[in-house]
Structure formats: structure tokens, C-alpha cells
Amino acid sequence: THDIRYDGEVLLEYQGRSEKVSQVSEANVTSAIQRLLRQGERWLVFLEGHGERHPYREANHDYSLLATELASKGYSIENLNLVQSGSIPDNTDVLVLASPKVPMLPGEIEILREFLERGGNMLWLADPEQASDGLELLEDQLPVEFLPGIIVDPNSQLMGLDRVDFALVGEYPRHPITQNLSSLSLFPQAQALEFSGDERWQLQVFLQSDERSWNETGELRGEIFKGDNEDESSGPLNIGLTLSRSLQGDDGELFEQRAVIIGDADFVSNRYLGNGSNLEIGLNLVNWLSHDDKLIAINPRPAPDTRLELSQPALLAIALVFLLALPLGLLASGLRIWLKRRKR
Structure with missing residues (x-):
């Protein structure tokens, strides 16, 4: 017998495991299904100690709303200070670097490089104002370059926004992360990315700005036009890239390493998570990085x-x-x- 305590409570079973849903809704049932289908624990580890976005704090720029959504779908979420720990746990499924504001120490950079060398999966959310000192040392592992300036998108004003430094994405390249997206996503003050070339990695663009956009390197005041500055490039510009490669594990078996780099950390913050497809992208990113591709298709429609x-x-x-x-x-x-x- 099952311990059903309340009228209307729903019991879901799959391969000897069960989940109870007390308040029946599409979101709650979908989350329970994802917890059942997910094989084993999934550890999502956020680096801290450098002013990064925090998964448990409720400030506008932090990630408590996203963390709550991920926890409801079976993810275990932890913070990690590399100075205190000295290493990244072996059971880390996805390591998150969310726009550090203070430069990382050389020893911390080396720990990140070793994590990537042994095949760890990583999500790098990089704001233009992130502290880049030392992070360029990761380029030998993640061959991506950040273009100067901030992406300016004239379409943002056409959509009623009073700022041009918000990149709108409405057309998505074919990729598992974006396969079910049907609405706009919003990327405030994003920076553009370029792949610097590395035959070891397979690159795929999954987020791009509009063709009318460009990376503005000057001040965002008054009338803004794209000039002849050689550092400014016309759109479409890459906002999000995925990297994947095959590596051989200690047991001799091949496995796929995955990484995602996005030129914006605001889009999944508490302030902007509810805009358009931002929440769906955030959930899909983590599912893809943790090799739960099949669960991407059963994400519920985002709440308004x-x-x-x-x-x-x-x-x-x-x-x-x-x-x-x-x-x-x-x-x-x-x-x-x-x-x-x-x-x-």
C-alpha cells in the first residue's frame, strides 16, 4: 500500500521508484516526472568567492528563482569556494561560473583547467563587466573569445523597451537546447562571442542576435549609430555557444564532454527569468549539460x-x-x- 494522505494526491511510479504530487498542476506533475526519469543524482555546483551570482540569494541579480526550479526537478545545488576546498568534487555534473567580479587566483584557474582537462561539464555565464584577469588562461581549454563592447539591438525599442542594450532573440538555430522554444528571449547588456578555432571541439551556435545589431564599444548615450570602429561588428552576433568533444575515461570508455558559454549572466537572474523563453533556456541548458537531453522535451510551459x-x-x-x-x-x-x- 502507498501512503496517500490527502484527497486528490497523485502517485507516479517508474521502474520501482515513486513520486507523490500533493498539488496537481502541469508544472508540479512535469517536475515529478523529470525526477523519476532522471537516473541518479545530479549535482550542480556554483563557484563562489568572487562576486558571482548566488543560487540561494533573492537579490534581483541572483539566481534563487532558477535554483528553486532546478531543485524541483531533482537537481542538488551547492556552492563551492575553491580557496577553501582546493578541488572540485568528482561527482560534480555541471560546474557553473556566473560572472565573477573579482579576479580569480592563479591556483583557482589551474583547478578549473584540470577540471576541464579531465572532461568536466561547464556552464560559463559571462557578463561584459566580469573580471577577466586570469580567465584568458582557460582559452586553451575553451577556445572562445569575447568581443569588446555591449550588443546593441534596435529591435528592443521597437518592442517597447526604453533601452537599446537589450538583445532580443526570436529565431533559434537548430539545437536540443532551443528545439521547443517559441517565444522571444531577452539578454540584457550581453557581449558577443567568437570561436577561436580548435579541432578538438565541436562548436554549435544556439543563440544569435538580430542582423541589425552590433557590438557597441562607445558610451550608450543619446543617439547611437554603428560607426567605422574596426572593433565593432555587424550582426548577427553569437550570444551562446555549445562545445562538445569525445574523451576517453579511466575505464577506457569514451564519453562526451559538454560546455556552454553565454555572453550574458542577467537573462536567468531573478529579475529577468520570467521574460519570454528565458526560463526554458535556463532549464534546457542544465539538462543538456548533464546529458539529460530526453528531459528537455517535457519541460512545462513557463509561467508568465x-x-x-x-x-x-x-x-x-x-x-x-x-x-x-x-x-x-x-x-x-x-x-x-x-x-x-x-x-x-
């Missing part, structure tokens, strides 16, 4: 964004209505009634 983002003119208009126009209207109405009664 519950945050209300208003432009400065809209905020000013609302303030004028509620703080000035409405009180004056009520005052005028009351004065009118008072004058009528006084004349009687």
Missing part, C-alpha cells in the same frame, strides 16, 4: 512574468494621476457640493 516593469514616463504619469489629479478632482468635487449646499 509576474513582475510589472514600467518605464520612467509611465511611472511619472501614474504618479501625476494618483498624487495630483485624483486628489485635486476629489477636492473640486467636494468644494462644488459644499457651494451648492451653502446656496440653499
Whole structure:
């Protein structure tokens, strides 16, 4: 017998394992199915100690909402300080480097290089303002170069955004990570990537900016146009790349190493996760990196964004209505009634 305690509780079973769903919804049932289908534990390890995005903190730039979604699907999430630990655990399925703001020590870089050399899977989310000191030493393992500047996309203003430094992606190259995406995704202040060439790796682009975009290296003030600066390239520009290669394990068996590099760390932050397909991309990234490709197809539709983002003119208009126009209207109405009664 199964311990069903509540009316309406659902029990799911698969290959001798079971999951109970107390509150039945598409998202809860889908998460339970993913936990059942996932073979063994999956450890997602976030590096910390350099100002990286944090999976448990709730600030706008952190990742607590994404971590909650991943935990509901069976992932175990931990932070790791390389100075304190001195190594990366062998059971790490995916190592996450989320835009460090403080340069890493040479010893830490060497630990990362050794992790990649032995075939570890890595997600690198790289903001333009990340501390790059030392990270260029990873280029012999991950042959990717970051273009200078920030991607400027004129389409962002056409979509009602008041900033041009938001790259919109609506057309996705064929890849397991993007196979089921049907809506726009938003990448604030992203930087472009280029593959520097390495026959050991198979490269695939899965996120690209619009052909009207470019990487702006000047100040983002006033009217912005693409100039003749040789450091600025016209779109489409690469925002997200996947790298994969076959390696031989200690047991002699071949296995596939996977890495993903994205020129933006904001798109899965608490502030922007609910925009368009951002959540789906975040979940699909981790599933692909942990070799759970089959689970990508059963991700639930993302919940709509519950945050209300208003432009400065809209905020000013609302303030004028509620703080000035409405009180004056009520005052005028009351004065009118008072004058009528006084004349009687």
C-alpha cells in the first residue's frame, strides 16, 4: 500500500521508484516526472568567492528563482569556494561560473583547467563587466573569445523597451537546447562571442542576435549609430555557444564532454527569468549539460512574468494621476457640493 494522505494526491511510479504530487498542476506533475526519469543524482555546483551570482540569494541579480526550479526537478545545488576546498568534487555534473567580479587566483584557474582537462561539464555565464584577469588562461581549454563592447539591438525599442542594450532573440538555430522554444528571449547588456578555432571541439551556435545589431564599444548615450570602429561588428552576433568533444575515461570508455558559454549572466537572474523563453533556456541548458537531453522535451510551459516593469514616463504619469489629479478632482468635487449646499 502507498501512503496517500490527502484527497486528490497523485502517485507516479517508474521502474520501482515513486513520486507523490500533493498539488496537481502541469508544472508540479512535469517536475515529478523529470525526477523519476532522471537516473541518479545530479549535482550542480556554483563557484563562489568572487562576486558571482548566488543560487540561494533573492537579490534581483541572483539566481534563487532558477535554483528553486532546478531543485524541483531533482537537481542538488551547492556552492563551492575553491580557496577553501582546493578541488572540485568528482561527482560534480555541471560546474557553473556566473560572472565573477573579482579576479580569480592563479591556483583557482589551474583547478578549473584540470577540471576541464579531465572532461568536466561547464556552464560559463559571462557578463561584459566580469573580471577577466586570469580567465584568458582557460582559452586553451575553451577556445572562445569575447568581443569588446555591449550588443546593441534596435529591435528592443521597437518592442517597447526604453533601452537599446537589450538583445532580443526570436529565431533559434537548430539545437536540443532551443528545439521547443517559441517565444522571444531577452539578454540584457550581453557581449558577443567568437570561436577561436580548435579541432578538438565541436562548436554549435544556439543563440544569435538580430542582423541589425552590433557590438557597441562607445558610451550608450543619446543617439547611437554603428560607426567605422574596426572593433565593432555587424550582426548577427553569437550570444551562446555549445562545445562538445569525445574523451576517453579511466575505464577506457569514451564519453562526451559538454560546455556552454553565454555572453550574458542577467537573462536567468531573478529579475529577468520570467521574460519570454528565458526560463526554458535556463532549464534546457542544465539538462543538456548533464546529458539529460530526453528531459528537455517535457519541460512545462513557463509561467508568465509576474513582475510589472514600467518605464520612467509611465511611472511619472501614474504618479501625476494618483498624487495630483485624483486628489485635486476629489477636492473640486467636494468644494462644488459644499457651494451648492451653502446656496440653499
